[in-house]
Amino acid sequence: MVMYAHVVIDEHMYVIPHGQVLVELTRRLLAAVRNGGEFVPVPAPGTGAEVLVAPGTSIRIEHIEVEDHSSETSPEPQPYDTSEDYEWWL
Incomplete structure (x- = not known):
């Protein structure tokens, strides 16, 4: 994990x-x-904000835990079979 x-x-x-x-x-926000x-x-990441x-700014920090998928290998994409796509209207 x-x-x-989430810094809101x-x-x-x-x-x-x-x-x-x-x-x-957090230190910079407090300062x-x-x-x-x-x-x-x-x-x-991905922002340059x-x-x-x-003093009146609403700030929330919510801690979340997510599964780490970086070590898992992605399955090979399967070729798309179009042979059955058009049978429903025949």
Whole structure:
């Protein structure tokens, strides 16, 4: 199993892997709130978002556990058999 976090900032969700990246993001979010507001880069894969975080910003961190499929091999794709697709209307 692999742990991830859903970091929800004002209803926008970012998926962050657990570990040092999440710890650093949490630290930056807290610092932004304490400083009265700052732009915080969100290191979510596939996004280049920077979010303005202020004392009134709604922030939730939800921890989720998902199965690790990276070590499993994918089954070979089966050829598509079209021989029976058109029999229903004959």
